[in-house]
Amino acid sequence: MSRSPSALEIRNLSKTYGDGTEALQGIDLDVEDGEFFGLLGPNGAGKSTTIGIITSLVNKTGGTVRCFGIDLDQDQAGVKQQIGLVPQEFNFNQFEHPLQIVMQQAGYYGIPRKLARRRTEKYLRQMGLWDKRTTKARMLSGGMKRRLMIARALVHEPRLLILDEPTAGVDIELRRATWALLEEVNQQGTTVILTTHYLEEAEALCRHIAIIDQGRIVENTDKKSLLAKLNIETFVLDLQSPAPADLGLDGYHHCLTDATTLEIDIARDRSLNDVFYLLSCQNIEVTSMRNKANRLEELFVNLVEPNKDLKGQS
Amino acid sequence: MSEATAPGVIQDSRLRANLVGLQTLVIKEVTRLLRIWPQTIVPPVITTTLYYIIFGKIIGSRVGEMGGVPYIEFIVPGLVMMSVINNSYSNVVSSFFSAKFQRNVEEMLISPMHNSVILLGLMAGGMTRAMLIGSIVLLVSMFFVETLSIYSIPLTLSVALLTAALFSIGGFINALLARKFDDVAIIPTFVLTPLTYLGGVFYSIALLPQPWETISRFNPIVYMVSAFRYGILKDRLSPELIDINIGVAFAAICVFIILLFSTAMWMLNRGIGLRA
Ligand SMILES: Nc1ncnc2c1ncn2[C@@H]1O[C@H](COP(=O)(O)OP(=O)(O)OP(=O)(O)O)[C@@H](O)[C@H]1O
Ligand SMILES: [Mg+2]
Numbered sequence: 025m026s027r028s029p030s031a032l033e034i035r036n037l038s039k040t041y042g043d044g045t046e047a048l049q050g051i052d053l054d055v056e057d058g059e060f061f062g063l064l065g066p067n068g069a070g071k072s073t074t075i076g077i078i079t080s081l082v083n084k085t086g087g088t089v090r091c092f093g094i095d096l097d098q099d100q101a102g103v104k105q106q107i108g109l110v111p112q113e114f115n116f117n118q119f120e121h122p123l124q125i126v127m128q129q130a131g132y133y134g135i136p137r138k139l140a141r142r143r144t145e146k147y148l149r150q151m152g153l154w155d156k157r158t159t160k161a162r163m164l165s166g167g168m169k170r171r172l173m174i175a176r177a178l179v180h181e182p183r184l185l186i187l188d189e190p191t192a193g194v195d196i197e198l199r200r201a202t203w204a205l206l207e208e209v210n211q212q213g214t215t216v217i218l219t220t221h222y223l224e225e226a227e228a229l230c231r232h233i234a235i236i237d238q239g240r241i242v243e244n245t246d247k248k249s250l251l252a253k254l255n256i257e258t259f260v261l262d263l264q265s266p267a268p269a270d271l272g273l274d275g276y277h278h279c280l281t282d283a284t285t286l287e288i289d290i291a292r293d294r295s296l297n298d299v300f301y302l303l304s305c306q307n308i309e310v311t312s313m314r315n316k317a318n319r320l321e322e323l324f325v326n327l328v329e330p331n332k333d334l335k336g337q338s
Numbered sequence: 339m340s341e342a343t344a345p346g347v348i349q350d351s352r353l354r355a356n357l358v359g360l361q362t363l364v365i366k367e368v369t370r371l372l373r374i375w376p377q378t379i380v381p382p383v384i385t386t387t388l389y390y391i392i393f394g395k396i397i398g399s400r401v402g403e404m405g406g407v408p409y410i411e412f413i414v415p416g417l418v419m420m421s422v423i424n425n426s427y428s429n430v431v432s433s434f435f436s437a438k439f440q441r442n443v444e445e446m447l448i449s450p451m452h453n454s455v456i457l458l459g460l461m462a463g464g465m466t467r468a469m470l471i472g473s474i475v476l477l478v479s480m481f482f483v484e485t486l487s488i489y490s491i492p493l494t495l496s497v498a499l500l501t502a503a504l505f506s507i508g509g510f511i512n513a514l515l516a517r518k519f520d521d522v523a524i525i526p527t528f529v530l531t532p533l534t535y536l537g538g539v540f541y542s543i544a545l546l547p548q549p550w551e552t553i554s555r556f557n558p559i560v561y562m563v564s565a566f567r568y569g570i571l572k573d574r575l576s577p578e579l580i581d582i583n584i585g586v587a588f589a590a591i592c593v594f595i596i597l598l599f600s601t602a603m604w605m606l607n608r609g610i611g612l613r614a
Contacts, residue, residue, distance in 0.1 A: 041614055076614070079448045083613050101352065101450035109448050115441035124366075125445075131362025132449035134355020176445075 029093030031055045031184045031215035032078065037087035039073050039239075047073040049239040050087065055232070057092070057183075060210045061217045062230030062247075070239045071219040072112055075188050079109045092183060105133070108182035110173045112189050112219075118162035122153050125161060126176050133180035140179070147175040150205070167198045174205070184215045191225060203229055258316040259296075261286040264309040272306045273299070287316070352450075359451040363459025364466075371429060371467050378467060379474075382425055386417050386475045390482045393540065405542060405579030407571060414479045414486075415494075415567035416539030419501065421475045423534055423559065426468035426502040427526060430460050430509030435516050443612065453606040457510060457599070464506030465499065472498055487574075493584075494569035500591045501562045505530075507598040514602070514611035538563045542579040558594060561587040 032055040039048040047070045055061045063071050076082030078089055080100055089096040091103040116125045126148060130140035148154045151171040156164060164172065170190060177185060187206070191199045199222075206229060210216045220226055226233055226247075233250055235243040243250065266283035276299065278288040290299060303310060371378045394410030401409040437443040446456050480486050488494055512525050537559030543551050554560055565587035568580055605611065 081444055081447055081613060083609055101452070104448060104450040107448070111444065113441070115444045117437070117440055117442040124369075128362055128366055129445055129449070131365075132359050132446055132451050134352075134358045134450065136358055137361075 028057045030090070031057045031059065031092060032217070033088075033090040034074075034078075035088045037074070037077065037089065038085045039070075039077060039082065040085045047239055048077075048085075051236065051239070051241050053234060053241065053244070055184075055215060055217060057215055058210075058213060059215050059217075060207075060229055060231050061215070062226040062233040063217060063219045063236060064221075064223070064226055064233060065219075065236035068238075069236045071236060072188055073239075074236070075109070075111075075186055075217075075219070078103075078186065079107055080104060105180075106183045108177035108180065108185045110170075110177045110185070110187040110190050112192070114169050114173070116161050116169075116172065116176070119160060121156075121158045121160055122148055122164075122172050122175070123157040125172065126179050129176045130179045135180060143179050143181075144175075147178050150178075151175045167194045170194055171202075174202075178209070182214065184217065185209060186217045188219050189221065190218065191220065191222065199225070256289045256291050258287055258289050260314050260316055261288065261303075261310045262312045264311050267308060268306065270306075271308065272302050355450065356452050356455050359449070359455045360459055360462075363446075363455065364462045367429075367433060367459060367463025368466050370433060371463060378425075378429065379471060382421050382471050383474050383478065386421055387478055389413070389417055390479060394482050405576040407574050408483070410479075411483050411571070412542075412567075412575075413540055414476070414483060415570045416563050417479075418472050418475050419498070419559075419563045419566045420534050420539050422468040422472045422498050422502050423505050423530065423562070424526070425471045426464040426505040427509040427512075427530060429467040430464040430506045431512045431516070431522050431526075433463055434460050434510055434513035435519070435522050438513060438516075438612070439519070447612060453603060457507070457602055457606065460510055461503060461506040464509060465502040468502035468505075469498065472502075488570050489572040489574075490569050494566055497562065497565045497569055497587075497591070500588075500595065501566070504562075504591060504595050504598060507595065507602050511598065511602050511605065514605050516611075533557050533559045538567075538581060543581050544579050558590065561590050565591070 032053065034051060034053040036050045036052065037048055038046075038050045040046050051070075051074065053074075063074070065071055073082060077084045078091070078096075080096070080103070089103070091106050094102040094106070096103045120128075123144060126144040127137075127140050130143060131137070135143065145154065148157055151174060153164075153168060153171055153175060156168060161169065161172065170192075174187070174190065177187075185206075190206075191202055194202065203225070206216055206218070216229075218226070218230065230247060232246050233243070234241055260281075263284040263286060267280055267286060271278065271286070273288065276288050276290065278286060280286055288299065290296065300310065390410065393413055398409035398413070403409065404412040434443070437446075476486070508525070512522065516522050536554065537557050538554070543554040543560055543564075546554060561582055564581040565584055567575070568582070568584055568587075572580070
């Protein structure tokens with residue numbers, strides 16, 4: 025009885041680009057077979073770099089990558105066969121049409137033409153692109169282009185589907201349709217890794233979430249315990265009169281959304297009295313208060329903000 | 339999953355997958371060059387027709403004979419080879435660079451296709467265009483020469499194919515190294531065109547004074563043009579104007595192909611010009 029190997033096993037992966045940018049500083053990542061995995065992080069965190077290395081588009085500097093037990097250094101073609109990629113930016117030939125683009129990709133994966141044609145039709149239909157099959161790619165709308173890239177990534181029926189911001193710039197309706205589709209793909213047994221800047225997307229889809237910042241994994245856990253970990257609540261306070269520049273709230277993460285509205289993060293184990301005490305010291309009167317629903321968003325800010333301060337100081 | 343499958347079976351299925359990949363690339367490249375025929379096929383045919391008219395008819399009638407054949411018949415093989423060289427090179431460099439530029443080269447790079455398949459697929463496109471235009475240029479010459487007779491078809495064909503292969507690889511390496519569209523024109527303008535014009539297209543290097551004759555022998559294109567001319571005119575051209583030993587020429591072209599092919603493969607494997 026052998027346990028099925030992880031879809032992805034990354035150890036101490038590092039990447040320094042030619043210009044000296046340290047995009048990854050030794051990350052570890054495990055993605056179980058069948059998982060729906062979210063890789064989150066701010067701009068420039070290293071998400072696309074990680075994906076680039078896994079898909080052989082970027083040379084790694086150090087570390088190892090194993091995909092379904094196959095070592096990337098030992099059998100690159102074997103790893104490539106397992107993976108389908110939807111990249112962050114459009115990367116098809118603008119002068120070709122969807123039928124050509126998807127058929128060719130199938131051919132590159134070694135799928136004989138007859139089967140390739142059947143699969144191409146299946147996935148173009150699934151993506152609602154069959155009617156556009158002979159329209160030049162550059163004439164497609166942004167959302168259609170994204171779906172074309174998903175069809176292209178599925179045509180060889182990979183065991184691991186990696187999507188780098190698949191819903192960037194896609195309207196809400198189409199985004200939800202894409203979510204439904206990805207859920208379906210995942211339910212059929214395909215492991216899915218997704219990066220996104222829409223936290224609600226990660227919350228809706230991913231069962232496991234890793235957060236990467238400045239080339240390091242800062243959080244890596246299943247969504248439930250991540251949300252449970254969330255011990256910080258955000259309160260919105262309405263102030264009687266416009267607040268002074270210095271609120272005297274050192275040690276609390278806070279911001280003014282307008283002159284008389286204050287948002288403040290308070291850990292669950294701290295007393296609210298402290299805040300009111302500090303505010304009354306400044307003669308600030310609070311007229312009303314409510315708490316904001318806690319979501320991944322706040323957690324994200326909390327995990328990433330401290331690093332930012334660090335950067336600011338250096 | 340591979341434990342149950344014997345290694346030989348995997349190798350076999352991978353070979354088959356790579357053949358499908360090659361077939362896909364060949365179809366893609368040929369479709370491309372036929373799709374953009376106003377850019378790929380028409381211009382070279384117009385240019386060489388002009389050469390036939392100007393050098394062959396107008397000037398050629400004053401030149402008279404060269405090595406026992408009318409001047410126009412002497413330059414036909416040279417002009418065919420010039421088309422073969424230019425078209426194989428420019429087809430591959432523009433196709434592969436635009437794939438790099440539009441980033442659709444990533445479609446190939448993420449696939450399990452072997453790097454040699456990528457190179458061979460692009461070469462097939464360059465060679466197809468070279469042979470297509472070479473044939474058209476040869477056919478057009480029939481309107482200008484009295485008789486078109488070919489001494490050895492296998493010989494001319496193999497010289498043309500090998501030359502097309504060589505310059506296709508050259509175009510591929512150029513595309514790997516190019517960072518912007520301007521870089522695509524540098525080698526053709528500063529290396530290929532001078533070497534071709536000085537490579538015996540319009541004259542026999544045997545007619546050159548020293549030291550130019552000896553210097554010309556370092557120009558690889560001399561061997562290809564002369565070998566091709568030998569293949570067409572051997573039995574009619576006077577022996578002192580046959581610039582090369584045909585065996586040496588073949589060997590030289592093959593050595594160049596092996597050298598450039600290995601260089602291109604090394605660059606592909608390292609990801610030079612492709613992977614950050
Ligand atoms: N080709 C490159 N050469 C040099 N530096 C690069 C290159 N690609 C990315 N970087 C740098 O590496 C770091 C990580 O970039 P990466 O694209 O992986 O971030 P990301 O998490 O995908 O960001 P985003 O959310 O904006 O897509 C950044 O500092 C970026 O500037
Ligand atoms: Mg990115």
